[in-house]
Amino acid sequence: MSLVTLRPVLAGDLAIFEEEFDTPVGAGHYQWFGHRAAVRERRAFADTGLLSEDGGTLTVRTGDDVAGRVDWFKGSWGPPVTSWCWSIGIRIRPAHQGRGVGTEAQRQLVDYLFQHTRAHRVQAFTDIANHAEQRALEKAGFQREGVIREAQWRGGQWHDQIVFSVLRRT
Template sequence: MAAHVRQADGVSLRKLVARDLERIEEEFQSEDGAGTAQWFGFWNTNGLRARLEQDQHIGAQDGALAVTLGADIVGKVDWFSNTAWGRANTSACWEIAVGIFAAYRGRGIGTTAQGLLIDYLFAHYPRHRIQATTAVENIAEQRAIEKLGFSREGVVRQAQWRAGQWHDQVLYSLLRPEWEAAR
């Protein structure tokens, strides 16, 4: 049994294991499974297995964890260092993302999982800022991010190619002192 990071409301995070990858592929390889705001077409999933063998999806620049409800995997959370507001060694921030399997959406699991991920990242990495982006039409995710204390910074125009056209994204941020004060 894989060790869990922390639990809240029956939701926990743990390291991904080989049996999770088939379920992730199965759930996210369709528009219904991924959701319209996260469906970018079919993708090569061989990298999931290679990455698991390489570093168990826990790297210096990015990572992923399974979201579980009880013993069942119900999605995954990711973080990556794709933005530095200056020199990367001093000004990098994490960006987070969540994907919850369709049958489990609308229950607050994604919000809880993102909160657990924020706890994990601030506890284990000396980053000061975490950011999140979501499609302007993804109101549910905007509410989840705002519930966690993120501040809306603005709209990044036509930043994402999806479903044959460019889409605007909403940019949010959360600073370490804000998260600590809320806890």
């Protein structure tokens, strides 16, 4: 595995994300939710650089290559003022999968969020059948919490999800 780094998204990264992740093959079985308008993300990039108080996107790099992206957004388990946390997601280009890139990128994202926000909890969800991502999350320091039944609509049917989390070390 080459050195994994995270950095803000550059304009050229958007074309790579669209080409790699906006098709059933590129998105993969667990991330294909149908076609979407790329213009929405391009507008958000023009407005905020895909970094805001409520979430963001960073580019995952290995060496000089764009390997994928990590995203985060606010969720809550009660009143948002007092009970918010980050939910994270990741997409790694097929050529970089299976090499530990996703594990390291998620570990770095958690560190980044704990260093630069007041969040106490970072959580991630993955399909109950996505064993590779479950292993990656556990290697990145997440703990499995449980199954959320039929929580995600994808491919014409409901899918169970597993929730994982990591808490700020005090």
